[in-house]
Amino acid sequence: MEHLSALLNGLSYGMLLFLLGSGLSLVLGAGRFVNLAHGALYTLGGYVGFTVCNEWGNFWLGLLVGPALGAAVGLGMDWLLLRRLRGGGRELDQVLLTFGLALVMADATRAGWGGDIRSVGAPPPFHRPIEIGGFVYPSYPLVIIGVGVAVFVLLRLLLRRTRLGVAIRAAVGDGEMAQLAGVPTGAVLSLTFALGVALAALAGVVGLPRLALAPGRDFELLLLALVVVVMGGAGEIEGVLAASLLVGLTDALGKLYFPQFTAAMVSGLLAVVLVWRPEGLLGKRTP
């Protein structure tokens, strides 16, 4: 019984990590852009979801408003500041700029929502646990798993089957060639960034009933996002999923068998994976 419980814990935590990391991976892999404001954007989405839930009493509305706002913010950030930093060789500038933005957003959200801890209960009907036979398990984590799977499937479809997806991969592969072929690379990359931010905000809203928001949460989550993205191979959606589930399950099973080492689990796993495969789980080996 406790193994089934631990398994589900691991899956749901892993899926939340996937939701968190998917946006970052999209921006990094498809957009070749290091966005260290990702954690701050997650928490911004969470705060928006919290406000929507509180003001209008509807959690699900937050799932729409959060990402929509996130996309708008992403477009704004891209147009105003980030456009000029695209392309190889400017990674350090990207790191510094987005980190600066993250700091600005941290204080801005503290000014806007205060330093209090913000959380919401699971939305009905998921505030009750499910009971099958003697097995009791909270139902909201299962919602997270469902949302995660849906997002994964949709993203894969987007990247592989739609024209936009093809355009994204073309713009990344060979920008000039793509432009000659008529792909509006600038617009495509902007859209990709906006999508990445929208995903971060979505993750923020979805995670709210399980993770409370407090100052400092944004950088903790940025770190986790970086971990799963890099462990997965820094670009492929499948890689992020694999890494997230691996981290989630290791964390859950680790807490079951080695509770005194919990804090070191994730770092240890990251070290082991990257030492074994320095380009990440599904990353491409460079000569």
Added chain:
Amino acid sequence: MKRRTPLRLLALAAVAVLAAVPPLAGGFTLHLGVEAATLATAALALGLLVGRGGMVSLGHAAFWGLGAYAAALLARHVAPWPWLALPVAALVAVGFALATGVLVLRGRGIFFLMLTLAFAQLAHVLALQWRDLTGGDDGIAGVPALTGLEDHRALYGLAIGTLVGSYLLLSAAWASPLGQVLDAARQNEARARALGYPVFLYRLAAYALAAAVTGVAGAIAAHERGFVHPRDLSWSVSGVMLIVVLLGGPQAPWGPAVGASAYVAVEAWASARSDYWNLFLGLLLVATVLWGRGGLAGLAAWASSGVRRLARGGADGGAAGGAPV
């Protein structure tokens, strides 16, 4: 050549004057002075890795923290002798660098970054969990002062001496064959290897050198504060060090030192005046990227070339910055 020296002398004089302020003012300013000097030393070391080797590390605090703990534990359990504390701190840091460097240097770019982070985090967790040795989250308080350096002015002198010594050592490394190979490998690793250079060994050597310098800096800081905490190993300290390097400008060996001093001074000034220090720092970083021309070092180069142009322009009677005929 002749025209450059007055400017450089002026800069050196300004630095000397600034460096003399903390011991004269004493008290809190002296404390800030040691904080700035030790952070600058650590930043210089990271600057070698980042600027010359293109090795962006987010685990630099591990060397700092390990040096700090080594010094604190030695002072507590053996004796607070400076000639013991500093070398041991350096050795412990180098040991960690060698042990993890073999693994960490297998990664490139963002993978290297995350590996350095992972190992530093493991050290952080170790410091938190090994309560019997490190005091865990309570930290080690009441670290005895170094013998002969109980007066913080003397300790400051040691910190400045270490900073200057590290600068000389690191800039020598920067210009030396080691630095040149690092730079070549940063630009085109395959070519450097093809030319026969054991890139991995050179990188490991630089990594160990940076560790030693940073470990010593951490040890001095521990004695000045009288306190060590697992936070000294955390990614937030690594992050500050990286920011300071990028703010100061990694293309010049002295850039990070200026960045560190500026950071300590501005933080003390701004946080006393506002609740929103993060906002201020964030805006500063954004401004640096957008208009900063490569950090403070870049700005300084731009400014000094501008001064030179003005001087030349004045002498020539108004020629506006054109190339000399």
Added chain:
Amino acid sequence: MYGRRFSRRHLLRLGAGLAVAGMVGCGQESEEAPTPAARRGSGPPVRVGVLVPTSGVYAALGRDLLNGYNLYFEKAGFVAGGRPIELLVEDETADPNTALTRARKLIEADRVDIFTGVVSTSSAYAMRDLLHQSRTLSVITNAGGNDLTRSRKSPYIFRASFTSWQVSFPLGRWVAEELARRVVIIYADYGFGQESRAAFRESFVAAGGRVLDEIPYPLGNTDFSSVIDRIRAARPEAVYGFASGSDAVLFLRQFVQAGLRGRIALAVTGWTVEQDVLRSVGRDALDAYSSLYWAVTLDNAANRQFVEDYRRRYGELPSVFAVQAYDGARVIAEVLEAVKGDTSDPDALVRAAEALHFDSPRGTFEFDPVTHNVVQNIYLRQVREEGGQVVNVVVKDLGRLRDPG
């Protein structure tokens, strides 16, 4: 094309400039507490250094503490001992090294006469020597690690808040005698959490209780599912826990989502269900028992007045942190009255503080002359809904406790 590029840069510069101006401007207001014209006070102001977190994970506690200080001093017109009072507030942050630097600024650069605040125990340990060597009268209004008034005590350091022992020790016996004999202990895996667990266990086992399992969790934990699974597996009658701030919020939320509320009783340290947490979780915390040295519903004249004043001033119910600061402010004011505003002799200030005895919202307030820790009553409370608000209701007085030192 040139026009478009210019306009975006212009927009950026404008935005940056406004932001900086706004930040500095707003900052100036919130930096120092307002010091209205001193009507009765004369002479140079008494400088009180207040070190509380205004940013970072403990920001909410810092805000409550500042509210408490301000409420008291405003009532007193920012005058005590015939002199005006000036509060110099610095951000403690969550980093002990930064806290130490800020403390040094207050003591060495600003030369404060009296020092107060400090949320984090590790920060308090970091600055203990500084406070002691500078002989600055320090009124600690949170940091509760036992050692600060035991092995690391100093004549100049007074603690107006609590020790971990004071809160958890009496709870153990009550639980064994009145609630449950089979209990699971959960606690945050760091100094304060470990001390709390040890204190509870000591009295619980001595009164005949059985500890079925002990589950530590890392501070700042986000996923309590495995902790809750272990609780469920042990089948206890009750859970004793130490968790505060966001840990408490998450644990309570996830405990309820797992369907355990009503099936397993909660008997926790008071901070797990204090007003700051109740603001975030509301009815999810109902029925939980807790022990603490105060409750918002505590029925004495001083508390009724305090809650009323706080409500009127800040529009919400106070938390225990506000009380700690309110009492701390009163300690400072009464010390100044006792020495008639003469802050030149630190030892006189110490004697004045030792002699204090007044009615605070928590009951009778005094310091133990040996440890300089507050001697106070501990109350057993339960979270209930009263008058449309979720609050802690006092169920029993567990007695007056003096930390053994």
